[in-house]
Amino acid sequence: MTDMSSSPIGKSLLRREDKRFLTGNGQYTDDVVMPGQTFGVFVRSPHAHARINAIDTSRALAAPGVVAVFTGDDLAEAKVGGLPCGWLIHSKDGSPMKEPPHPVLAQGKARHVGDQVALVVAESLLQAKDAAEMVDVDYEPLPAVVDTATADTAGAAVHDEVPDNVCYDWGHGDKAAVDAAFARAAKVTRIDLVNNRLIPNAIEPRAANAVHARHDDSYTLYVANQNPHVERLLMSAFVLGLPESKVRVIAPDVGGGFGSKIFLYPEETALVWASKRVGRPIKWTAERSESFLTDAHGRDHVTTAEMAMDADGGFLAMRVKTTANVGAYLSTFASSVPTILYATLLAGQYRTPAIYAEVKAVFTNTAPVDAYRGAGRPEATYVVERLVEQCARDMKLDPAEIRRRNFITDFPYATPVGLTYDIGDYAASLDKAQKLADVAGFPARKQEAAQRGKLRGLGYSCYIEACGLAPSNIAGALGARAGLFEAGEVRVHPTGTVTVFTGSHSHGQGHETTFAQVVAGKLGIPVENVEIVHGDTGRVPFGMGTYGSRSLSVGGTAIVKAIDKVIAKGKKIAAHLLEAADTDIEFDNGEFKVAGTDRKVPFAQIALTAYVPHNYPLDKLEPGLNENAFYDPTNFTYPAGAHICEVEIDPDTGRSQVVQFVAVDDFGNVVNPMIVEGQVHGGLAQGLGQAMLEACAYDADSGQLLTGSYMDYTMPRADDLPKFTVDTTVTPCTHNPLGVKGCGEAGAIGSPPAFINALTDALGVDGIAMPATPERVWRVANKFA
Amino acid sequence: MSQTVTMTVNGKQVSASIDARTLLVQFIREHLQLTGTHVGCDTAQCGACTVHMNGRAVKSCSMLAVQAEGAAITTIEGLAEGDRLHPMQQAFHECHALQCGFCTPGMVMSAVQLLQDNPKPNEEEIRAGLEGNICRCTGYHNIVRAIEQVAAQG
Numbered sequence: 001m002t003d004m005s006s007s008p009i010g011k012s013l014l015r016r017e018d019k020r021f022l023t024g025n026g027q028y029t030d031d032v033v034m035p036g037q038t039f040g041v042f043v044r045s046p047h048a049h050a051r052i053n054a055i056d057t058s059r060a061l062a063a064p065g066v067v068a069v070f071t072g073d074d075l076a077e078a079k080v081g082g083l084p085c086g087w088l089i090h091s092k093d094g095s096p097m098k099e100p101p102h103p104v105l106a107q108g109k110a111r112h113v114g115d116q117v118a119l120v121v122a123e124s125l126l127q128a129k130d131a132a133e134m135v136d137v138d139y140e141p142l143p144a145v146v147d148t149a150t151a152d153t154a155g156a157a158v159h160d161e162v163p164d165n166v167c168y169d170w171g172h173g174d175k176a177a178v179d180a181a182f183a184r185a186a187k188v189t190r191i192d193l194v195n196n197r198l199i200p201n202a203i204e205p206r207a208a209n210a211v212h213a214r215h216d217d218s219y220t221l222y223v224a225n226q227n228p229h230v231e232r233l234l235m236s237a238f239v240l241g242l243p244e245s246k247v248r249v250i251a252p253d254v255g256g257g258f259g260s261k262i263f264l265y266p267e268e269t270a271l272v273w274a275s276k277r278v279g280r281p282i283k284w285t286a287e288r289s290e291s292f293l294t295d296a297h298g299r300d301h302v303t304t305a306e307m308a309m310d311a312d313g314g315f316l317a318m319r320v321k322t323t324a325n326v327g328a329y330l331s332t333f334a335s336s337v338p339t340i341l342y343a344t345l346l347a348g349q350y351r352t353p354a355i356y357a358e359v360k361a362v363f364t365n366t367a368p369v370d371a372y373r374g375a376g377r378p379e380a381t382y383v384v385e386r387l388v389e390q391c392a393r394d395m396k397l398d399p400a401e402i403r404r405r406n407f408i409t410d411f412p413y414a415t416p417v418g419l420t421y422d423i424g425d426y427a428a429s430l431d432k433a434q435k436l437a438d439v440a441g442f443p444a445r446k447q448e449a450a451q452r453g454k455l456r457g458l459g460y461s462c463y464i465e466a467c468g469l470a471p472s473n474i475a476g477a478l479g480a481r482a483g484l485f486e487a488g489e490v491r492v493h494p495t496g497t498v499t500v501f502t503g504s505h506s507h508g509q510g511h512e513t514t515f516a517q518v519v520a521g522k523l524g525i526p527v528e529n530v531e532i533v534h535g536d537t538g539r540v541p542f543g544m545g546t547y548g549s550r551s552l553s554v555g556g557t558a559i560v561k562a563i564d565k566v567i568a569k570g571k572k573i574a575a576h577l578l579e580a581a582d583t584d585i586e587f588d589n590g591e592f593k594v595a596g597t598d599r600k601v602p603f604a605q606i607a608l609t610a611y612v613p614h615n616y617p618l619d620k621l622e623p624g625l626n627e628n629a630f631y632d633p634t635n636f637t638y639p640a641g642a643h644i645c646e647v648e649i650d651p652d653t654g655r656s657q658v659v660q661f662v663a664v665d666d667f668g669n670v671v672n673p674m675i676v677e678g679q680v681h682g683g684l685a686q687g688l689g690q691a692m693l694e695a696c697a698y699d700a701d702s703g704q705l706l707t708g709s710y711m712d713y714t715m716p717r718a719d720d721l722p723k724f725t726v727d728t729t730v731t732p733c734t735h736n737p738l739g740v741k742g743c744g745e746a747g748a749i750g751s752p753p754a755f756i757n758a759l760t761d762a763l764g765v766d767g768i769a770m771p772a773t774p775e776r777v778w779r780v781a782n783k784f785a
Numbered sequence: 786m787s788q789t790v791t792m793t794v795n796g797k798q799v800s801a802s803i804d805a806r807t808l809l810v811q812f813i814r815e816h817l818q819l820t821g822t823h824v825g826c827d828t829a830q831c832g833a834c835t836v837h838m839n840g841r842a843v844k845s846c847s848m849l850a851v852q853a854e855g856a857a858i859t860t861i862e863g864l865a866e867g868d869r870l871h872p873m874q875q876a877f878h879e880c881h882a883l884q885c886g887f888c889t890p891g892m893v894m895s896a897v898q899l900l901q902d903n904p905k906p907n908e909e910e911i912r913a914g915l916e917g918n919i920c921r922c923t924g925y926h927n928i929v930r931a932i933e934q935v936a937a938q939g
Contacts, residue, residue, distance in 0.1 A: 022874040023874065202885070203921050255888075288828065508884035508886070678881045678927060709828050715921070718912040719909070719916060721925055
């Protein structure tokens with residue numbers, strides 16, 4: 001029997017999934033070995049843009065151990081379709097976005113370095129690698145389009161049918177109102193920004209293992225993926241033309257995703273198709289160099305932003321113009337990231353009454369760009385918080401003060417860019433962050449640093465994000481081609497233990513602990529009695545997966561809805577056992593009670609009765625205790641917070657050090673504070689990585705990836721980062737029963753502008769490009785262009 | 786070209802005939818099915834493949850299995866004593882020093898080595914000592930705390 005005070009909700013329970021990972025017993029996709037296993041290796045284009053005149057596979061086919069070699073011609077002959085994009089965006093002129101084919105294996109042309117041209121299948125990995133080098137491809141190199149800002153005037157076309165490389169030219173907001181406000185502004189502040197392109201770099205490389213079963217002509221795919229049901233839907237219905245009932249997708253332990261494992265990729269699709277052709281399971285695991293070349297990248301925006309202000313620094317209107325690189329092909333959610341997930345967030349935490357944004361998305365001969373931790377919202381926050389900082393400097397106002405003057409304080413608040421914030425208290429987070437960061441003591445610290453020849457700066461970022469993707473009807477009206485609900489099933493076993501099946505997926509977030517806390521708390525049973533199952537379309541009824549910080553607010557709510565049904569049915573069983581009316585039964589702390597009496601039945605007895613229905617109202621109630629629920633949220637959730645970064649620069653070396661980073665976030669109610677803090681730490685590391693260290697660089701002429709390994713792409717390491725100070729404020733979300741908002745992306749969203757604002761404060765300049773490497777900092781500090 | 790290799794892994798002697806090109810990590814994962822040791826990068830940068838060879842942390846993706854001939858190898862599977870976790874494993878659990886778990890085995894093996902070399906490191910020394918291991922999930926904050934906790938216990 002569980003006492004209510006021992007409800008696990010809100011407690012920092014240690015994670016139940018840890019032990020298998022700590023002892024080497026996790027099972028990731030590459031750990032899965034099937035009987036008769038073969039190995040796949042992809043032949044990839046060494047050119048950014050090339051016509052494929054011919055592919056000669058004869059030498060490869062004759063190589064030792066080779067089982068098969070497939071090219072784009074084989075897939076075309078089998079009528080395998082291209083990969084779909086899940087979000088339709090319309091340009092300002094009303095025309096739909098350009099959607100050139102995204103072939104599973106290249107058809108006639110390769111469009112980025114690493115584009116997959118052929119699949120070699122062999123008995124061993126080494127044999128497959130050897131044979132891949134014997135596939136002779138006759139490439140005719142073509143001029144490459146690389147640069148984001150000039151892609152629409154490059155003169156060369158990534159896709160022949162899109163001569164100006166413009167996927168769409170989209171507008172959002174009230175342009176006339178914005179123009180009018182700018183015309184009467186006392187002051188206009190303008191900035192130019194580049195949101196640097198990033199490579200996600202989950203430490204587990206993408207991997208897949210496809211198995212075809214002859215007896216029922218079905219497929220099983222093990223894949224490192226964040227949303228196995230979506231993977232199955234897209235692959236079976238849109239590409240391979242298979243019934244979903246014949247495809248099982250299992251995403252076992254997944255070693256980090258950060259968005260990059262949301263998408264349907266060509267590799268696993270080719271493997272599934274080929275597994276039937278060769279009649280053997282085929283496994284492919286990306287080498288890190290392949291991950292760099294072919295995982296969907298993130299960010300890559302070039303932006304001009306302007307704020308119109310009144311004489312007191314009150315925001316009147318904001319105008320934003322962005323060019324966003326979508327890469328060579330439209331990845332699964334690529335079109336939504338620089339539009340729906342970006343421009344709708346440009347109000348930030350402020351009462352700016354009019355906002356207008358234009359976004360031009362361009363194709364280039366680079367890897368596809370899609371959602372990466374934050375997805376559009378870090379880009380929006382970078383624009384808003386860099387612009388607001390510059391506004392403060394232009395108006396000679398304290399940067400915290402200008403924010404406070406413009407904070408939204410009345411909720412619900414409908415922004416001019418299409419969202420309605422349900423609740424928040426932005427000043428509370430800022431107050432707490434300023435206290436924790438000892439902002440009052442900063443001038444003294446700055447002076448002390450100056451005495452040591454160091455430059456100190458302080459930077460703010462007051463971010464907001466829209467999470468809990470998403471109300472399906474709103475998303476649909478905005479172009480989504482899918483629903484965005486979540487599903488959950490609560491299966492109570494005869495002994496009173498519970499297995500929960502969730503369509504959400506954990507790849508580090510700790511669902512097996514957090515979700516079990518919710519279930520145990522709601523049912524009043526020990527956490528040990530709850531098992532969480534995720535990541536398998538063969539076991540979980542349905543799901544939309546994990547992205548957009550939606551797991552607990554949408555997936556958790558679906559589970560709560562299913563629990564409500566379990567309790568409702570349990571009350572009817574209890575009423576029968578206790579010879580009372582259904583309406584007189586209360587459920588509390590794991591017990592069904594007749595209200596106002598001491599007559600009660602424990603949960604476990606109800607479970608047993610449901611499965612051994614000897615004394616049971618069989619005439620009006622089915623046996624069994626197994627309920628599922630689909631939950632579609634009515635609004636997004638709006639986590640928000642205040643981040644304060646303090647940096648110290650050594651002007652002699654250009655090294656900048658984060659000496660303190662304070663993050664105060666409002667995630668609504670928190671189920672497991674330890675896990676939430678961990679999510680914030682990781683997000684901050686990725687955001688600071690973007691601001692300080694990370695950049696995906698392509699050679700501007702050849703389109704070769706210059707940052708294609710950990711020798712070249714600077715990942716944040718332990719000695720690049722400080723210990724973080726993280727805390728929370730709480731305004732519970734108003735429209736889900738747990739009152740939760742989501743915490744997975746906040747760190748990556750809030751931290752880049754906080755760091756850059758601190759850095760420019762220290763340097764006494766208006767801007768510095770991300771990543772602010774020591775070289776860039778040194779050049780600015782020493783006025784050395 | 787195949788070659789016979791013999792070594793001791795987690796206290797058990799193993800011997801196999803392998804392609805001479807086989808990396809130590811491939812031998813451990815594919816021949817011995819000890820899949821706790823991971824491959825994250827192929828270029829000896831990420832450290833997910835870290836194991837102990839003759840008591841020293843090595844990156845098993847950047848050496849051939851035949852180079853470990855006669856050596857004593859400990860992998861993450863060999864660190865705990867039965868059900869009793871090694872203090873470093875226990876501290877990682879208690880400090881929430883892992884999320885997706887993929888870098889974790891290598892991180893733990895490196896952390897054990899770090900404290901062997903320097904039993905009482907300060908935070909800066911811990912962070913410097915983790916240079917060879919990349920974690921994308923935790924921001925290192927709780928990994929540093931876990932190592933500090935073990936150092937304080939020792």
